[in-house]
Amino acid sequence: xxxxRRVLDWAGxxxxxxxxxxxxxxxxxxxxxxxxxxxxxxxxxxxVGAQAIAxxxxxxxxxxxxxxxxxxxxxxxxxxxxxAVRLGVSPWIGMFIGILPAALLGFLxxxxxxxxxxxxxxxxxxxxxxxxxxxxxxxxKLTEGPLSLSCPTLLKTTSNLPYLYIIxxxxxxxxxxxxxxVRSPMGLAFKAIGQNMEAARTSGIxxxxxxxxxxxxxxxxxxxxxxxxxxxxxxxxxxxxxxTKTVEVLVVVTIGGRGSLWGGLFAAIxxxxxxxxxxxxxxKYPGINLVLYGFFLLMVMIYYPxxxxxxxxxxxxxxxxxxxxxxxxxxxxxxxx
Amino acid sequence: MGLIHRFKSMLYSTFANxxxxxxxxxxxxxxxxxxxxxxxxxxIIVNTIVTGGMWALMAMGLALLFGVMNVANFAHGEFFMVxxxxxxxxxxxxxxxxxxxxxTWVAGAAPFLGIxxxxxxxxxxxxxxxxxxxxxxxxxxxEQWVMNVFILTLGISVILANGHQLLxxxxxxGIVKYLDLPSISIFQTLISSDRIFxxxxxxxxxxxxxxxxKFSKTxxxxxxxxxxxxxxxxxxxDLNRIQILTLAIxxxxxxxxxxxxxxxxPAYPTMGMAPLYNSWFVVIxxxxxxxGAAVIGGFIVALFQILTTVYFGEGWGFVVPSALIILILxxxxxxxxxxxxxxxxxx
Numbered sequence: 001x002x003x004x005r006r007v008l009d010w011a012g013x014x015x016x017x018x019x020x021x022x023x024x025x026x027x028x029x030x031x032x033x034x035x036x037x038x039x040x041x042x043x044x045x046x047x048v049g050a051q052a053i054a055x056x057x058x059x060x061x062x063x064x065x066x067x068x069x070x071x072x073x074x075x076x077x078x079x080x081x082x083x084a085v086r087l088g089v090s091p092w093i094g095m096f097i098g099i100l101p102a103a104l105l106g107f108l109x110x111x112x113x114x115x116x117x118x119x120x121x122x123x124x125x126x127x128x129x130x131x132x133x134x135x136x137x138x139x140x141k142l143t144e145g146p147l148s149l150s151c152p153t154l155l156k157t158t159s160n161l162p163y164l165y166i167i168x169x170x171x172x173x174x175x176x177x178x179x180x181x182v183r184s185p186m187g188l189a190f191k192a193i194g195q196n197m198e199a200a201r202t203s204g205i206x207x208x209x210x211x212x213x214x215x216x217x218x219x220x221x222x223x224x225x226x227x228x229x230x231x232x233x234x235x236x237x238x239x240x241x242x243x244t245k246t247v248e249v250l251v252v253v254t255i256g257g258r259g260s261l262w263g264g265l266f267a268a269i270x271x272x273x274x275x276x277x278x279x280x281x282x283x284k285y286p287g288i289n290l291v292l293y294g295f296f297l298l299m300v301m302i303y304y305p306x307x308x309x310x311x312x313x314x315x316x317x318x319x320x321x322x323x324x325x326x327x328x329x330x331x332x333x334x335x336x337x
Numbered sequence: 338m339g340l341i342h343r344f345k346s347m348l349y350s351t352f353a354n355x356x357x358x359x360x361x362x363x364x365x366x367x368x369x370x371x372x373x374x375x376x377x378x379x380x381i382i383v384n385t386i387v388t389g390g391m392w393a394l395m396a397m398g399l400a401l402l403f404g405v406m407n408v409a410n411f412a413h414g415e416f417f418m419v420x421x422x423x424x425x426x427x428x429x430x431x432x433x434x435x436x437x438x439x440x441t442w443v444a445g446a447a448p449f450l451g452i453x454x455x456x457x458x459x460x461x462x463x464x465x466x467x468x469x470x471x472x473x474x475x476x477x478x479x480e481q482w483v484m485n486v487f488i489l490t491l492g493i494s495v496i497l498a499n500g501h502q503l504l505x506x507x508x509x510x511g512i513v514k515y516l517d518l519p520s521i522s523i524f525q526t527l528i529s530s531d532r533i534f535x536x537x538x539x540x541x542x543x544x545x546x547x548x549x550x551k552f553s554k555t556x557x558x559x560x561x562x563x564x565x566x567x568x569x570x571x572x573x574x575d576l577n578r579i580q581i582l583t584l585a586i587x588x589x590x591x592x593x594x595x596x597x598x599x600x601x602x603p604a605y606p607t608m609g610m611a612p613l614y615n616s617w618f619v620v621i622x623x624x625x626x627x628x629g630a631a632v633i634g635g636f637i638v639a640l641f642q643i644l645t646t647v648y649f650g651e652g653w654g655f656v657v658p659s660a661l662i663i664l665i666l667x668x669x670x671x672x673x674x675x676x677x678x679x680x681x682x683x684x
Contacts, residue, residue, distance in 0.1 A: 063484055112663055116670050119409045119483050120625070123617055124666065127659040130614060134655035243610070247491055254488060286507070287499035287606070294496035301489050302473045 011172075012179040014329035016316075017262065024168060028161055039160040041276050043167055045269035047229060050171040052253045052264025054221040057178050059250070060259035061190035062214050064114070065122045067246055068129025069222055072102040074241035076223025077230035078136060078143055081151035084231070086142075091154050095227030102223025103216050105132075110212040121211075126243065133241040149236040154228075163232050170228060171265065174221050178261055181217070190214055251297050257309025266308055359630070359674045366637050369644070377647055379526045385640045387532045390539040391594040393635025395612055396619035397546065397628055398590035404626035405563040405583045407483055408471065411490040413591050413616055414609025415497035419462050420592025421604040422501065423455035425510045428599070448515040452538065452596045459592020460585035466493060467584040472577075494609065502606040511603025535597040542593060543632060546586075550628075559583055563626070615642070618658050622665055624672025634674070 008018050024046070028039045051073065058066045066072075076098035083089040083097060105128070113124040137145050155162055181187050189210050192200035197207055230236050249264075252271050256263030271293070278289035300307055316328055325331050373381045395417065402408050431447040443450070470489055478485075518530035550556040561569040562579050570576060594612065595604075602608060615638060623634035638658065645657040665673060 063481055065484060065487065112667055116666070117483075119487060120621065120666070120670075122484075122487065123409075123621055124663065127614070127618075127655075127662060130655040131659035134653060138650070138653060138656075247495060250488065250491065251495075285503055287502040290499040291496050291503060294492045294499065297492035297495070298470060298489060301485060301492065302470070302477065305478065305485075 009332065011176045012183060013175075014327070014332075016327040016329070019327075021168075021172075025165070028164060036160055039164055041273055042269070043160055043164050043232065044276075045272035046164070046167045046171050046265070047225065047232075048249060048252060048272055049265030049268035050167065050174050050225050051222065051249050052256065052268050053171070053174050053178060053261050054218050054225070055249050056253045056256075056258060056261055056264050057182075057221075058214055058218045059253060060257075060261075061182065061187070061194050062211050063194040064118050064211065064215070065250065066125050066215065066218060067122045067243070068109070068125035068127070068132070069218075069249060070243070070245040071129030071132040071241045072106055072219040072222040073226040073229070073245075074136065074238070075105060075132060076102045076226030077236055077240055078149070078226075079223070080227035081149050081230040081236050082142060084151045085149065091152055091227075091231040095224060095231065098227035098230075099220050099223045102226065103220035106219025106222075107212065107216045109219075110215040114211040114215060115208055129241060129243065129246070133238050136238040136241065143236075143238070146238060151230055151234060151236060153234045154231040167228060167232075170225065174225070175261060175265070178217075178221075182261065186210070186213070251293050255293075255296055255300050255307055257307030257312075259306075260309035263307055263309035358669060362637065362673050363633060366640055370640055373640075373644055373647070381640075381643055381647065383523075383526055383528055383532070384643050385636060387536050388643070389636035389639030390536050390543075391598055391635070392612075392615050392619055392639050393632040394539055394542060394590045394594045395616040396623075396631035396635050396638075397543070398587035399616045399620050400623075400626055400628045400631040401559075401563075401583060401590075402587040403620070404628060405559055406471070406580055407486070408584075409483055409487045409490065410587070411487060411613065412466075412494035412497060412609075413587075414611070414613030415494045416459050416462060416588040416591035416609075417595035417612040418501060418604060418606075418609040419497065419588075420455040420459045420595030421599050421602070421608065422505070422510065422595075423458035423592065424451040424596035424599045425512060425604050427451040427454045428512050428515075448534070451515070451599075452593065455596030456589045456593045459595070460589035462592075463584040463586075463588025464581050466588070467581050471584070472580070494613075498606050498609060505606075507606055509603040509605050512599055514600050531600050535600075538597060539594075542590070546590075555579075555582065614655075618662060622662055622672060623674045627672065627674050630672075630674030 004018075008015070013021070024042070027033050028042065033039075033042075051069070055066060055069050058064050076095075079101050080091065080094035080098040083094045084091050089097070109125055109128050113121040116124075136143050139145070140147070143149055154166065182190070189200065189205045192203065192205060193207050193210055200207060226240075229240070248271075252268045253264040255271075256265070256267030274292075275289050278292075282288055304311065306313070316324055317330065319325065319328075370382055370385060395413065398416075399410055399413050402410050402413075428447060428451045431443050431450060435441060435444045435447070470493060471486065474485060474489060475482075514529070514531050516530045516534055520527045520529045521533060522528070550560060558569070558574045558579055559582065561572070561574060562576065562583075566576070569579075591612070602611075619631055619634040619638045622638065623630040641658055641661065642654060645653055649657065
């Protein structure tokens with residue numbers, strides 16, 4: 001028991017977070033939720049959540065919206081898929097190789113544009129994403145373009161359950177690594193740059209260098225998750241790089257709370273469930289779920305800028321109840337959240 | 338004696354201006370356009386001028402909004418869509434009316450009704466966005482304004498695009514033509530009267546806008562706000578009014594372009610994407626906030642789009658302009674025509 005606590009503390013997961021994780025692991029075995037399509041939705045939800053964690057690392061900490069995020073995601077996906085299809089590389093290895101082009105492109109975009117204002121960097125990431133989508137669509141010899149690329153899946157089974165555990169593990173890795181960075185002096189530098197660049201500079205932080213590091217790491221994780229996406233669905237189209245996909249991640253991150261890594265994950269699962277439910281029940285009204293999420297985004301940005309994470313902080317995080325304090329890890333100094 | 342001296346100095350200063358980045362770009366563009374036309378046919382110049390005019394209008398609206406209110410508008414393409422949709426409905430409705438009552442004045446005035454009605458609809462949308470969305474955020478918090486407002490405009494764009502899909506479906510809503518006049522032949526190219534009509538209207542719009550901004554009291558108030566908000570407040574300019582007006586003008590310009598191009602691009606829910614990134618190309622290339630240069634930039638970007646399509650094929654429309662912008666930003670981060678882009682050290 002104590003050992004579990006120490007592992008959770010090292011990972012930066014509060015008891016409440018640990019319980020939620022346990023819920024996610026066990027819920028596919030509980031009867032109403034063990035239908036294949038529900039597990040599939042859960043996999044998609046956790047995938048979007050993992051993307052949200054990586055996205056929030058940039059948007060919540062150095063306050064740059066990586067508007068080409070899904071292009072890096074798609075780059076990792078296509079690299080892994082093309083390697084598997086054209087060169088016979090195993091998907092498990094391909095996923096990791098997919099990190100390299102994504103990180104490299106992120107690094108190049110970073111050094112070119114992160115010297116400038118945040119909005120220009122966001123626009124440039126967007127243009128890079130658009131250009132990447134264009135190249136993917138036109139380079140049919142390599143990527144099959146809009147005809148869609150079929151690639152081998154990670155496992156031979158058609159059940160979604162193993163994939164759920166794989167993506168949960170991947171999400172955990174992303175969260176733990178990024179949480180560790182955020183709790184380190186580098187994370188402090190990121191927060192300083194995001195809040196007040198002048199003060200950060202006076203403290204001796206080189207803003208450009210830290211921005212580039214942050215951006216590259218975020219894009220690298222995007223590429224890794226893209227590899228999972230390619231070998232989970234088995235079919236890849238350039239549509240995966242659409243700006244609307246980035247907007248989905250952005251909506252989820254904003255509603256969940258920018259600056260808290262877990263907020264996006266918490267908002268992603270209902271988001272995906274909601275989208276799919278609306279799609280099946282309200283198919284007469286296409287697009288209504290996105291209109292609703294647009295409204296949610298506006299409401300959250302204007303009236304509740306901290307999102308769900310801030311609501312959590314204000315209610316549970318400041319409670320005097322001893323059980324709640326233990327659950328949220330407030331009395332635990334080694335948690336350092 | 339003094340006259341000759343003045344003339345000489347004017348000549349020198351013009352020469353010096355031409356040698357600046359702006360001058361070089363303009364000269365290069367004209368040369369490339371002429372070379373392209375000689376190589377592939379004069380429709381390159383015609384298309385550049387018509388599309389360029391529209392991108393110029395859209396980019397003007399975007400630059401105005403950023404310069405005055407520091408709002409990076411990602412819903413600009415959706416205002417374009419609103420204009421196109423409004424024009425479609427007005428034209429369809431007036432078409433039915435004309436069919437029911439033949440010989441009315443509506444038949445001749447329909448194009449004007451369509452375009453102006455769409456412009457007014459667009460400006461109303463813009464004003465509503467300002468009052469309901471931007472003003473609410475401004476009242477509550479101004480920190481990290483640019484990024485936060487950027488996300489807000491994303492939300493607006495999602496709502497508008499999907500609202501269109503919800504209310505009117507995903508089908509293409511277009512009209513065949515605005516005017517019933519025959520095509521005119523200029524320099525051995527057949528240009529449809531619609532394009533000439535729309536181009537002339539666009540030029541009139543630009544000239545009216547310029548006169549308004551330079552000589553009218555409200556125009557000068559807007560320029561004052563874009564220079565220094567606190568200073569404008571101190572001289573008694575009503576900031577609320579100016580903000581609504583700026584958003585109304587910006588979205589009116591976008592809606593005008595959308596309505597004008599309806600005969601070329603029919604309206605559908607996601608049509609706002611292409612005008613959006615085109616106007617953002619222009620604004621970043623010429624320097625953010627620079628309204629006057631946005632006009633010229635519109636033509637430059639239109640030329641590059643057309644040349645890319647002609648020489649490289651349809652799908653490279655993103656790649657070449659993006660590469661170009663990256664190059665320009667590396668060499669001259671404040672854009673070709675310059676603006677007060679601050680580096681990373683002043684966010």
